[in-house]
Amino acid sequence: MALSENLLHGGDLISASARYNIPVESWLDLSTGLNPVSYPVEGVDPLAFQRLPYIQPEFLAAAARYYSSDQLLPVNGSQPVIQVLPKCVEKLPVLLPAVGYDEHRHSWQKNGNPLVFYPAFDAEAARVMIETALLEGEAFHLLVINPNNPSGLRFSPHTLAEWSRQMAPGSYLIVDEAFIDTDPEASVLAGYHVANMVVLRSFGKFFGLAGLRLGFVFAEATLREALQQRLGLWQVNGVAQSLATKALSDDGWQMRARQDIHLNAEASQRLLAPLMSMFKPLREIRSALFSSWLLSRSEATGLQRYLATHGILVRVIVVDKHHSLLRIGILDRNDLNAMERLEQIVLNYAQHLTVQWEDSTEREVADVCE
Ligand SMILES: Cc1ncc(COP(=O)(O)O)c(C=O)c1O
Structure with missing residues (x-):
């Protein structure tokens, strides 16, 4: 089943898991605007x-x-x-x-x-x-x-x-x-x-x-x-x-986090660049913890669905009758598994589109020849 276009909130891996039959722990969650490198959770007094x-x-x-x-x-x-x-x-x-x-x-x-x-x-x-x-x-x-x-x-x-x-x-x-x-x-x-x-x-x-x-x-x-x-x-x-x-x-952690978020956003956007050049969004919005692309509604849901079937969760926010925003969070550039996974799925998407395009061209040629 497809994700409803307008999931109410980001980060809902439980719903995504139920809809796509992918275990919660297997998702790469880019549906929120959270810093992927959390403040260390340690030393809490009982x-x-x-x-x-x-x-x-x-x-x-x-x-x-x-x-x-x-x-x-x-x-x-x-x-x-x-x-x-x-x-x-x-x-x-x-x-x-x-x-x-x-x-x-x-x-x-x-x-x-x-x-x-x-x-x-x-x-x-x-x-x-x-x-x-x-x-x-x-x-x-x-x-x-x-x-x-x-x-x-x-x-x-x-x-x-x-x-x-x-x-x-x-x-x-x-x-x-x-x-x-x-x-x-x-x-x-x-x-x-x-x-x-x-x-x-x-x-x-x-x-x-x-x-x-x-x-x-x-x-x-x-x-x-x-x-x-x-x-x-x-x-x-x-x-x-x-x-x-x-x-x-913790002023030191905060200062490093600001630099890291900036570098992580750049690294994540580099991985997404092939998708950007395929879709040519009407607007590209870059905020430190997320980027948003203004696309037609069908482009946004199509891309969301493709990514979700490969275990990557992003958000679609409906803007009007014709347009939606695809909002994508950032990855930790030091999480090499996650980085490689996103890179591979983005590259595969280009091939998937080429195959779809070739199929539809072949069908059109066949229609014309019949
Ligand atoms: C702009 C904005 N304000 C407020 C919130 C609520 O966040 P929280 O309750 O975690 O502070 C969110 C959550 O995504 C948000 O995006």
């Missing part, structure tokens, strides 16, 4: 498992230092905040990107907020629409995923701060910075945090520990309190606190 996870002061201090702000609430990933935020702020229309991490749209829609979409690929068109809405002076919430997953759209922290200041009372600018850690100077937390901003940070992507479930929300105290009330007690388990205290303080 007490972290035994005690109830009250927030440890050293964990809070490490987070405040890493994110350059102490106006934070640690959470079980940014996802739960996305789910409860609409209930914690005034019920206003929301301006959000036409393509982006879809859980935002789901949550606001479920809450009944009117939704208006701005273009997700063209930064100038998006800017014009957002600034026109700001000039009209009505209250609305604005969501910016910076950089946008999967469209790559991004704005400077200076621009975001300007927009925030222009918003009518009661309005929030929500900045989802799940993928900003590779470029920390681009974060609004680095000197551009305005009171009516809500900033979401995801720990799992840059540190490669999505299963730990850890994130942070930065907002004014009353909103943090409202979020805390909705989310309830013991959001962040003791193991997550213990590992994150080390990871967030």
Whole structure:
């Protein structure tokens, strides 16, 4: 059976395994935007498992230092905040990107907020629409995923701060910075945090520990309190606190990880280059932890299916009636088995297309001759 075009989330190897009859451990997972080289999981104090996870002061201090702000609430990933935020702020229309991490749209829609979409690929068109809405002076919430997953759209922290200041009372600018850690100077937390901003940070992507479930929300105290009330007690388990205290303080690992991610992205893109020249995507978006290709819907699903039948999982995100994005994560260039496997499957694909093309040409010739 084919994978449904629009798998809700990346990394769902259990569904992929059931659909393609390939064991979970045999997949090469390129369907997420996670760092393939995780922060080492070692040296966790057994007490972290035994005690109830009250927030440890050293964990809070490490987070405040890493994110350059102490106006934070640690959470079980940014996802739960996305789910409860609409209930914690005034019920206003929301301006959000036409393509982006879809859980935002789901949550606001479920809450009944009117939704208006701005273009997700063209930064100038998006800017014009957002600034026109700001000039009209009505209250609305604005969501910016910076950089946008999967469209790559991004704005400077200076621009975001300007927009925030222009918003009518009661309005929030929500900045989802799940993928900003590779470029920390681009974060609004680095000197551009305005009171009516809500900033979401995801720990799992840059540190490669999505299963730990850890994130942070930065907002004014009353909103943090409202979020805390909705989310309830013991959001962040003791193991997550213990590992994150080390990871967030480990400047050396973070510096090496930024360089490594860059080199791993380059190496992964080199392997994918033959596919790129075959498909000639309408747009190619490169973000540090993933790349996205804008293709026709049939090209995107065809390629996804071919890769999946060979045990490589990528994501397809439907953009409109005719187009989808194929989003591809990065490999660790030092994982030679994985690198060779991807290289071979990409090269085989070229042959597979040639055979298909020869078959169809032969059929056409036969049709003409009959
Ligand atoms: C843009 C964006 N925001 C938020 C999330 C939620 O991530 P988490 O709950 O792990 O922080 C994701 C997950 O993929 C994402 O892509």
